[in-house]
Amino acid sequence: MKIIESDLNSLKRLVQRKTQQLTDLKVEDAVRRIITDVIDNGDAALKKYEAQFDKVDLTEFRLPQATIDAAYDQLDQKVKDALQLAKRNITSFHEKERATGFVDAEQPGVLRGQKLLPLQRVGLYVPGGTAAYPSTLLMSALPAKIAGVQEVVMVTPPQPDGINPAVLAAAKLAGVDAIYQVGGAQAIAALAYGTESIPAVDKIIGPGNVFVATAKKQVFGQVAIDMVAGPSEIGIIADETADPRQLAADLLSQAEHDRRARPILITTSAKLARAVDANVTSQLKVLPRTAIATEAVNEKGFIAVVPQTQDMFELMNTVAPEHLEVQLAEPTQYLNLIRNAGSVFLGKYASEPLGDYVAGPNHILPTSGTARFSSPLGVYDFVKRTSFIQYTQAALKKEATAITTLARVEGLEGHARAIEARFDQYYDTED
Amino acid sequence: MKIIESDLNSLKRLVQRKTQQLTDLKVEDAVRRIITDVIDNGDAALKKYEAQFDKVDLTEFRLPQATIDAAYDQLDQKVKDALQLAKRNITSFHEKERATGFVDAEQPGVLRGQKLLPLQRVGLYVPGGTAAYPSTLLMSALPAKIAGVQEVVMVTPPQPDGINPAVLAAAKLAGVDAIYQVGGAQAIAALAYGTESIPAVDKIIGPGNVFVATAKKQVFGQVAIDMVAGPSEIGIIADETADPRQLAADLLSQAEHDRRARPILITTSAKLARAVDANVTSQLKVLPRTAIATEAVNEKGFIAVVPQTQDMFELMNTVAPEHLEVQLAEPTQYLNLIRNAGSVFLGKYASEPLGDYVAGPNHILPTSGTARFSSPLGVYDFVKRTSFIQYTQAALKKEATAITTLARVEGLEGHARAIEARFDQYYDTED
Incomplete structure (x- = not known):
């Protein structure tokens, strides 16, 4: 990994991002046509695009309940236990995110207040192939259910060998109410406007390819959407007390996600920097997804060495990473210095993958520096408020x-x- | 106004909206070039576009504090008193919207929690001319300040006769930290990416023309943005006990905003429907903004007559209006039936303009049916959350x-x- 020693201001300039999103007008136009077609022709349009893009001839979009039940029943007991532990912890954490309204009757003759209500129907987009993660399904469906959303539906592109059974099992466990086999921009259009088979929803959640992302932007306003997620990021703050082998493993756990993932270490110890670099090199050699992780480490990753503890936090706040590990001797003493991060992992045993799977806080987090103004996905994303007054x-x-x-x-x-x-x-x- | 008597399902189909947002690719392209230019050339680009679009040659973007102070000092005392009352009520209401984080230490060896932090810097876009409302400035700046935002900056296009002094006075009263004279897509680009004179912000709030709206969409991701606001709407639910003259006045108060404003009455009383219609006609004759209001009433407004109390609410939930007046004898008894509305006005004396100015709940509200999934602007829009775990x-x-x-x-x-x-x-x- 690149090791950089420089003054704080130069380092801050280095990590500051000014990225202009350049939309592809051809994709915009193609997506717009698909959406118009789905609005006008409903299921017939979905059928046409599924034949064209996913090469399937569907007679029925909704996946039979029996298929979902079978996937759950046949799931390896060890995986089932793991998903159930994740569900328990996600539920107990997210229940604390629930908010209530208020009534204010402090002025004579004046009643003011605010009530909170769940959204009525939410749609989850689950991408096809290996990007369909059972853990992500729990992380998106459970907060919606805890918020009180009446109907959580899932859409996902049909797969040659059927939809990943672990994803179906997770959907059942999370209480997803219906699964439809339809993907791409046409699936987003169906969720936004409704068709004969698929009900219109109030909010669409979940990542997808450029067609899905563009469609989500275009239907924003007709329905709510979540943030457009970028590549995964991990930022680690560590001093000489940290274990370089563990730090290297944590950096690679995010690097293996995506060639554009961003593994970053900021430390006060030049010795630690060198040791982590050596461990990254040796661990990369035996990592199954080594090609992806190597590119992320070389192109996007870096280690910055700064003089003081305070500097590590100041620089990391400029990065505003999705995941932030604080690998210092007394990590809870520094929570006050953290301004911008999606999720924080304190100390030696809070390895980032713990948060990806079972700890309970959401793993759908603000990426690409958006932790400056965004929050983890939560129960608050599935409720809305109404004010009222009486005089x-x-x-x-x-x-x-x-x-x-x-x-x-x-x-x-x-x-x-x-x-x-x-x-x-x-x-x-x-x- | 059109009076419609029909069965509930036909009425629901009538009010359901399927609007596809068709972006203008030429505008998209022009805005993209402006943003790129501001990223690359900063103040010089701003100066160029202000000369081109607003026909001014600016040497300094920041408005001197003396100009703001003078506007406040010279403001009519009656207006000052009114703004101060509004500020007090907005503050006392929005302080109740504050939320806190939590800590969960219920499992052995596990610490989990969430902390809330304010955004650091927020930008308010204030349109030029008559669309610059002092009341809206209080409604946007005060919740940001209550949330703890360190720096609230305002941008607004330079005006031939100087910026509206009532707006400047409201900005001072609301604690706005700096005002910059720059408008259009270039102002949005400056707020998103920063220039030599204008600091980059974390979130941009406020309405504008198509260039401003397009620019906000394009910078979304680099910064947060608020919802794109549509024309104003008022929905009134009333029975035969309501006063038709008051109802007509309330409908027109929103109709006068915009030719595309949407005044709607839903009632169980055919007699009331006719009386309100007659009052609308006579009041329109003597309204200063009669041309605008007449077009809104004729093209967008309607009165629906339904059989039962329950039906009024069911139909109105499908409309999901920005403002909802409940003009029934015991209006608080029906709060549970309201699912989709931005702000609710209960009873005879909660006339909608009370909420526009002084009652305290926010008047920046979800329009065009987005109350299905969005909330009034509030303190919660200026904070973000970070989860943390330690094991x-x-x-x-x-x-x-x-x-x-x-x-x-x-x-x-x-x-x-x-x-x-x-x-x-x-x-x-x-x-």
Whole structure:
């Protein structure tokens, strides 16, 4: 790995990202046509695109419950136990994310408040092939269910050998209500607008290829969507007390995801930097996904050596990594210095894959520096709020002049008159 | 207004929206070039576009504090009082929206939690001309400040006669930290990527023309953005006890905003429907913004007459209006029937403009049916969450098999090895 020793400001400039997203207008146009077609022709359009893109002739989009049940029943008991442990921990953590509304009756004659309601229907997009992870299904479906979403549906492209049984088992375990075999932009269009077979949803969650991502952007507004996820990232903050073999293994656990994954170590110890680098090299040789991980390590990864503990956090806050490991002797003492990170792993035993699978906090996290302004997927992503007010005649009277004054300053006479329509009558009854 | 009496299902089909957003590829392309230029050339690019689009030659983008102070000092005392009342009520309401993180230490050896942090810097886009509302500035800047955002900056296109002094006064009152005279796509690019004069922000809030809206979509990912707002809407649910003159005034208060505004009344009383229609016609004749309001009423408005109280709510939930007035005798008894609405106004004296100005709940609300899945702007829009975990060696050991099992099912051997790297050592020390 590149080892960089430099002053903090140069390092900060190095990690700052100014990426302009350049959409492909040809893809935009192709996706737009598919969406229009699905709006106009529903299931017939889905059938046509599935034949064209996935080379299948579907008579029925919905996967039979028996197929899902069989996948679950036939799953290896060890895998089933692991998924069940994950479900328990994800559930107990996410239940703490639940929020409630409030009522404020502090001013005479005034009732104000806010109520929270779950979204009614949510759609999960699960990509095909090896990118379909059972763990991700638990991480997306369970928070929706905990929020109180009535119906969680899943769409996924049909596969030559059938959909990955571990994914189907996870869907059953997470309480997914229906699975439809349809993928690509046409699946996103179906979820956004509904067809004869597939009900329209309120929010679409989940990653996909460029057609899926473009379709999600285009239907945004008709439905809600989650963030567009970038490649995985791990940032590690460590001092000389850390174990270089463990650090190297953690860096590679994220590097093996994607050629564009970003493994970063920031340390105060030049000795540790060299030891981690050596361990990365030797571990890469025996890693099954070595080609992917090597490219990520060489092209995107780096080790930065900085003078002080404080500097490690300051630089890492500029990176704003998806995953942040704090491998210091007393890691909880530094939580206050962390400003930008999706999920934080404190100490020697909080290895990042622990969070990917069973610890409970969500593994769907802000990538590409978006931890500056985004949160892990959570129960809060599946609820919405409605404010309400009720005033007595006397309470409205007290504030009426302020309202009509501001309305007239803004040139909105009709607004002022709506308030005055309450007071002509008030004065009438006073006469 | 159109009065429609029909069965509930036909009415529901009538109000259901399937709108495909068709982006203008020429605008997309023009905006993309502007953004690239601002990334590459910073202030020089801003200066060029302000000369080109706003016909001004700026030497300094930042508005001097003296100009802002003078606008505030010279503001009519009545307007100042009104803005101050609004500020007090907005503050006391939004303070109740604050959330906190949590810590969960329920399992032996396991610490899990979530912390909340404010975004560091937020940018408010304020459109030029008559669309710049002081009330909207309070509604956007105050929740950011209450959330703890360190720096709230505002951008707005330079105006021939200077920026609206009521807007400047509201900015001062709301604690806006800096105002920059720059508008359009170039202003959005500056907020997203930063220039020599204008700092990059974490989130951009506020409405604008098609160039602003397109630019916001294009920079989404580099920064967070708020929802793209559509035309204003008011839905009123009323029975025969409601006052038709007040209802007509409330419908027109939203109709006067925009030719595409949507005033809707749903009632169980055919008699009330006719009376409101007559009042709308007579009030329109003497409304200053009659041309705008008349078009909204005729093209977008309607009155639906349904048989039962329950039906009014069911139909209105399909509309999912931005503003919902419940003009029934005992309006609080029906809060449970409301599923989709941005802000709810209960009873005779909760006229919609009360919420626009002084009541306190936010007036930046989900439009175009997006209340199905979105919330009013609030303190929660200016915070983000970070999860954290810490495990003891023993706690990790208990869950290690589950992690390595799932990692291998997903084909991610590096993930499994990162966990095992903790246990080789564990066994070493046991030897």
